[in-house]
């Protein structure tokens with residue numbers, strides 16, 4: 490069984506293997522499709538129309554399926570690689586080892602936001618952005634500039650304590666665990682982390698920054714943790730909700746997976762520890 494680990498506890502070899510698998514997907518032309526898919530859902534997911542990837546209950550199962558597909562792509566390159574997660578309640582500064590040149594590389598430079606260190610620096614040659622919001626083909630970051638701090642452990646605990654999974658109107662104004670975790674209301678967890686990283690992470694093309702996968706892996710872990718703590722609660726809505734993916738309805742773009750299919754992550758992988 491594949492085990493997803495905290496990035497802070499990966500060995501140097503595990504970090505290298507992960508980075509090399511990501512770079513191999515990029516070289517093979519397989520990476521950019523993930524960027525395009527994510528962006529097309531960001532554009533089409535609206536509060537009052539059909540919504541699948543974001544602003545809706547299926548935010549969590551959709552990204553679980555999306556991450557699984559990416560992880561399987563990595564494993565087609567190197568079967569021992571799993572997605573690491575970034576616990577941003579613990580590793581909360583620009584000097585965390587996550588941003589070392591041997592792993593994801595560091596902050597963007599102040600003049601133009603360009604990441605200039607590590608394997609995803611433009612000058613390193615292996616990370617030219619093709620699916621991009623403008624003509625600039627280098628990865629950009631602005632760590633901690635648009636929002637001062639990452640979510641704290643206490644803030645995260647307060648969201649894990651929410652009983653109901655989601656609630657009408659099933660969008661960015663809903664009460665419930667999903668919308669507080671996604672960050673449209675309350676203490677703001679997921680959205681705030683995208684903004685804290687800055688650069689491409691604040692756009693629909695956020696998977697251009699490989700930290701996207703580590704961030705969403707932690708979001709996925711927090712969903713699993715909420716499930717463990719609230720065994721009597723489950724995915725909502727159950728059925729009959731227009732424009733929203735009910736428990737037994739398939740999700741685009743795969744059209745073969747329902748939220749119900751995604752509830753038990755242990756069919757595919759486990760996490761090294763609880764929250």
Ligand SMILES: [Cu+2]
Pocket residue numbers: 527542543552
């Ligand atoms: Cu997303």
